[in-house]
Amino acid sequence: MAETIPPRGLDAQGFLAREGSLARVPHAFRPVVAAARDGILELFGARLHSAYLYGSIPRGTARVGRSDLDLLAVLGDEPTEVDRAGARALLASLDQGFPQIDGGGVLLSSRTRVLSDLERYDLGFFVACLCTPLLGEDLAEYLPRYRPDSLLARETNGELALLLPRWRARIAETAGTEEALRPLVRYMSRHLVRTAFTLVMPRWNGWTSDLHEMAEAFAASYPERADQVRTAAVRGYEPTGDAAVLTSYVDDLGPWLAEEYARVHGIKAPRPEDGSRRAAAG
Incomplete structure (x- = not known):
């Protein structure tokens, strides 16, 4: 049975529903997602807590040759400038190797920051509602439900x-x-x-x-x-x-x-x- 999207992005209780899923990734972009998953694992290894897709690819609306690849990697500790340089290099390699995508970005954060009180209604909301789990433990399990207030x-x-x-x-x-x-x-x-x-x-x-x-x-x-x-x-x-x-x-x-x-x-x-x-x- 095909997935149904709640009207205006809300679930039956009026909370914001997560908007994407791996099931919605268009066929043309699945090799890109697989390569991104492997690349993130290789880059961060045991330091990686979890990784997510966001944007048009997990929403199922990506256009070949025009859409970008958007990733979030959450580490067990705070990311460094070396980590950010590695993430940029990974994205550049994917962009060069897959004509399906037109650029993109790899955001980096730590588990502590995602779950912090300060980020609960920004980065936390982003993870819980706008990101699709790709690797590791889903931090949405530790975050509240959100309303459009x-x-x-x-x-x-x-x-x-x-x-x-x-x-x-x-x-x-x-x-x-x-x-x-x-x-x-x-x-x-x-x-x-x-x-x-x-x-x-x-x-x-x-x-x-x-x-x-x-x-x-x-x-x-x-x-x-x-x-x-x-x-x-x-x-x-x-x-x-x-x-x-x-x-x-x-x-x-x-x-x-x-x-x-x-x-x-x-x-x-x-x-x-x-x-x-x-x-x-x-």
Whole structure:
């Protein structure tokens, strides 16, 4: 029997349901996932606590040659710069070896951090609801159930004001070629659409990872900004290396969204390292 997806990403009790599964991985991407699993095991060995897939591949919506490979590796101790360099090298090798994917990323964390009180409604939510177990023990067993409320909205995306200066610096440091700018357009477009969505998530009362559905949920409450967010959703899937787009994000849409988010949900609890899962992902 085929799996059924709860309406608006909720289960029968109104909690957010985990959105992906290995059963949904498209056939074309299964060799990529197998190679990624082997590569993570080889890279981290006994230090690996668990590993997860997230994004379009475990959701079953990945497109050959266009979708990225997104992985999270959770270690028994804190990851080091050597670990991060190894993760980047693994991703580069997979990207070169499998034309099915177009880039991606390997996030690293520790078991302690995932289960910490500070990360319960950010990294913890990410693992429990947006990640699909690939290796090891599933940390979702130790995490609470989540509802689409203002607390979750604040802690998942309430840091945009902190990110904007970093985005401006990245834009300034990036070579102005279309090839170099395209990944930035994709990343920032997706981040802004997801932030726009979680701004209205409590009243929409659900979860989706479809950028177009996110944009429409936002548009119902903010029609004056609807076209900007709808266009960003398109660029999240079909990015172009346009510097003017990035400028509009950091000078117009981004600052407005950060201010409105703070007004509605407040500011995300500060992290000791002044970072977050998405900051690291970008």
